[in-house]
Amino acid sequence: MPITTEGLRFEYAPGTPFSHVALEDISVTIDDGSFTSLIGHTGSGKSTFIQLIAGLIKPTAGKIYLDGEDINQKGYDKKKLRRKIGVLFQYPEYQLFEETVEKDIAFGPTKAGFTEDEVAVKVRKAMELVGLDYETFREKSPFELSGGEKRKVAIAGVLATDPQILILDEPIAGLDPIGRQDFMEMVRDLNRGGKTVIMISHNMDDLAEYSTRVIALYQGKVYLDGTPNEVFSRYGHLKRAGLDLPETGKVIQKLRDRGIDIDREIITKDALIRELKKLLGGKDD
Amino acid sequence: MIKDITLGQYFPGESPIHKMDARTKLILTLVLIVIIFFVHTYIGYLCVAALLVLTAVISKVGARFVYNGIKPILPIALFTFVINLFFISGETVIFEWRFIKITLEGLRQSVITVVRLVLLVLSSTMMTLTTSPMELTTALERLLKPLSKIGFPVHEIALMMSIALRFIPTLLEETDKIMKAQTARGADFEEGGLIKKAKALVPLLVPLFVSAFRRAYDLALAMEARCYNGGEGRTKMRVSHFHKRDLFAFAAVGLVVIVIALGY
Numbered sequence: 001m002p003i004t005t006e007g008l009r010f011e012y013a014p015g016t017p018f019s020h021v022a023l024e025d026i027s028v029t030i031d032d033g034s035f036t037s038l039i040g041h042t043g044s045g046k047s048t049f050i051q052l053i054a055g056l057i058k059p060t061a062g063k064i065y066l067d068g069e070d071i072n073q074k075g076y077d078k079k080k081l082r083r084k085i086g087v088l089f090q091y092p093e094y095q096l097f098e099e100t101v102e103k104d105i106a107f108g109p110t111k112a113g114f115t116e117d118e119v120a121v122k123v124r125k126a127m128e129l130v131g132l133d134y135e136t137f138r139e140k141s142p143f144e145l146s147g148g149e150k151r152k153v154a155i156a157g158v159l160a161t162d163p164q165i166l167i168l169d170e171p172i173a174g175l176d177p178i179g180r181q182d183f184m185e186m187v188r189d190l191n192r193g194g195k196t197v198i199m200i201s202h203n204m205d206d207l208a209e210y211s212t213r214v215i216a217l218y219q220g221k222v223y224l225d226g227t228p229n230e231v232f233s234r235y236g237h238l239k240r241a242g243l244d245l246p247e248t249g250k251v252i253q254k255l256r257d258r259g260i261d262i263d264r265e266i267i268t269k270d271a272l273i274r275e276l277k278k279l280l281g282g283k284d285d
Numbered sequence: 286m287i288k289d290i291t292l293g294q295y296f297p298g299e300s301p302i303h304k305m306d307a308r309t310k311l312i313l314t315l316v317l318i319v320i321i322f323f324v325h326t327y328i329g330y331l332c333v334a335a336l337l338v339l340t341a342v343i344s345k346v347g348a349r350f351v352y353n354g355i356k357p358i359l360p361i362a363l364f365t366f367v368i369n370l371f372f373i374s375g376e377t378v379i380f381e382w383r384f385i386k387i388t389l390e391g392l393r394q395s396v397i398t399v400v401r402l403v404l405l406v407l408s409s410t411m412m413t414l415t416t417s418p419m420e421l422t423t424a425l426e427r428l429l430k431p432l433s434k435i436g437f438p439v440h441e442i443a444l445m446m447s448i449a450l451r452f453i454p455t456l457l458e459e460t461d462k463i464m465k466a467q468t469a470r471g472a473d474f475e476e477g478g479l480i481k482k483a484k485a486l487v488p489l490l491v492p493l494f495v496s497a498f499r500r501a502y503d504l505a506l507a508m509e510a511r512c513y514n515g516g517e518g519r520t521k522m523r524v525s526h527f528h529k530r531d532l533f534a535f536a537a538v539g540l541v542v543i544v545i546a547l548g549y
Contacts, residue, residue: 051465054469056465056468056469079471082468082469082470082471083471085469086469087465087466087469089462089465089466089469092466094459094462094463094466094492094495094496095463095466095467095470095488095492096492096495097487097488097491097492097495107470107471107472107488108470108471110471111470111471111472111473112471143495157470158469158470161470161471
């Protein structure tokens, strides 16, 4: 179920002196099974965009289609939308509220209308997925857990509904390196299992590694759009939009500055290491 | 959107009214509110109205914002007008139909009540439009300072007020965020009857309270880390003083008070 937007525009507080256009004329299609990354400077409209496609706010103008259906038309079943799209916000652990971990994770699937038995299965599955032992954690209060565990519960709470489209708004902020890698690998596995992933992050290395498509937003408009190789090789453009390069890009840029001819489309760590070995090997011979 | 609710209605500006010492504005507003109850002539009302209009013009706030300030009481004003119109009896009947009777005295009284209400709200609106909440609490603290001699915790109350004011926008933003997160999980805050709606608030209120306590704890720690130990010997970064414009303001209000005291 692809998501298509047409001429999407969003304005905060229209008609007042505080009005501010956050997004303008966004027309994109996000394909099924893709791993799309959204990058952009603070205030570029990334978060507004995902809130729009998740149906949490209404566009000022333009249309959003999910499976060809306008999600803002009258009579559109929002429940269906919530079942199809799962949204994980920044610091999701602040949304925990139930007495036990199990009840909290069950909130989403219950609201989505699954039967009690189905919910129990889904909760268990979601907990396994994020690496929380079911028997150990189910009866605990989410408020007595550590920060990392809370985060896992919150993530499980979103995954439990088994949404076909996963929207992630800077989900790795505040995680330690291991937690981050675990999380990214989990997302990659979910994506390989067929789920569409739309992710906002400032960590260009992760995005370069895992995405199939990168969209850069700048001042509310689509600025760059393409494969990670295409987008992350345009150093000048990225800089102008106030964006960072992946670490590989920084290394390649330094090498190129010293006259070493190395392909800018290399964006992952492993590919760079291979290329460097080849270059060095060539000199040694 | 919940974020659009502006609390307090401060309209930033550089006018003489904005620059006036907040203590002056606080005192003069109180004076105006009190004397509005003593006015009983048209000239008196005219004087107060003229003064407030003049303030509004000098402050450059703009008619729309002033109107927004008094808008909430308009329904109440209309209601009192209608009630007064029908229930105050008098001698000069100007309209009669079956049991409905409108008298000239009733009409006059209703108009006066509405004018009074509008003027009351207008005077406090002009103060809040031109004074930031922080200035206002500082002014309150300085005005109430003498009370601390008799053990009244003036500083603590002022601090609590400014912290509360400071965190209202933060909490609103937080509410908006949590609401969106729970909506995305399938929570519905709009559907159902009263009980269902109240129940739907649990996923919103629990995280909100948790985060409010966390913030309070963090703030207390941060304040202690920066050596806060109560109001004793604490100085202000910006201290406002009385200027010529404050004198003018006192004179203008004083003049109106005299006119009214003379019986006009």
